[in-house]
Amino acid sequence: MENSVFEPYLERESVFKKDRDILRPSYIPENLPHREKQIDQIASILATALRGERPSNILIFGKTGTGKTAVIKYMGNEISKADERERVSFLYMNCEIVDTPYAILQNIGNRFVQDFDDRIPFTGWSIERVYNILREKIDEEKRVVIVVLDEIDKLVTKSGDDILYHLSKINDDLKKTKISLIGISNDLKFTEFLDPRVKSRLSDEKLVFPPYNANELRDILQQRSNLAFENGVIDDGVISLCAALAAQEHGDARRALDLLRVAAELVERSGSDKITEHHVRKAKNKIELDCVLEATRSLPTQSKLVLLGIILSEERNGTRLTTGDVFSAYRELARKAGVSNLTQRRVTDLISELDMLGLVNARVKSFGRGGRTKEIQSSVPILETKRVLEKDEVLKGMKNYHLKNQTTLLGLK
């Protein structure tokens, strides 16, 4: 073992005290600074559950990294601590992962199935059947069930509000048990897309989590870094810098913690023992690049072809592309790759998806007689993105490929 390749890394003293997970967004600390008010408010609503009554439904709004999920999970822990008679069930679900009506009902239902053989299969049944089993199982004992639907807006855009309609109405069908819903959303306007009945039932209580300011972020980082690091590992100013950078990004505490964690990991890898502002700046670049490249890597093949089409057209024509330009570039690439090519309608949707992921910018613009179309621009680092795209099995042959010549509407201007 003495010559193990891991040795220098194992022996090296870590800047982390024990657990680097403390700096991960999923870690729930014992207290959440600057969210006392929200916690108190939610506690006052949910206390009803401990008395065996149904609490009001709650809708929680706030941008990413404002502590919504952390607060709710914290409340879940607190409830199970206080719930001596075990009458309250707390279910947390992220609708980005559990993203279909079927999956949600199946998930809730299986929580109340004792026997493994009775479990609801992850597919195959009709929704109605899943709903009936769920209703039956959940009503076997008297209890209060709190169902948290995180990123509930994702659910509505994907599958509509039918499922929310049924869930919010389920109490009418229950005799012993009471269910209350907590919805968490990034998007303040998402209730506009809801059926008015669902909307009013869902939002008995509304809470908004404001973004953290730089001072608040500093407190959060200070608390976590005391837990995570040995004394004296952090240079003065590191925490303030992380806080300031994250405050610029609409007060995203997740971002602040990521900065600190990645900076620490960089330090650890380089073998030095002090985190400086320099490392934070390096961490910022690393995070941004990693984010983009990871999003690119995990794209389906057809989307990768569209993205590559955009990049290659830009190299040829400059940066102002229309849907038509992108589509013809895409078609050329798809043919070259030997992949079936999609219709323009579908490619439009893929472009919009790339726009939502932030990999490209697409704005609808009218060019008068030139027609009305999207103006598309990539917003990824060209070299690195190409390298990632070329790793895809199907896009392998696209290395150093240039599109055939072609004049375009905007390319001429």
Added chain:
DNA sequence: TGTCCACTGGAAGGGAGGGCTT
């Protein structure tokens, strides 16, 4: 003022693929 371009983006529906039930 009206025309007309190059799309946009909604709606509906097909069909493949996961699976369960009988």
Added chain:
DNA sequence: AAGCCCTCCCTTCCAGTGGACA
């Protein structure tokens, strides 16, 4: 095996449109 379910990805069809130009 046949018949059903749900979900995902995609096609087809099409009414609607912002604004430069005649």
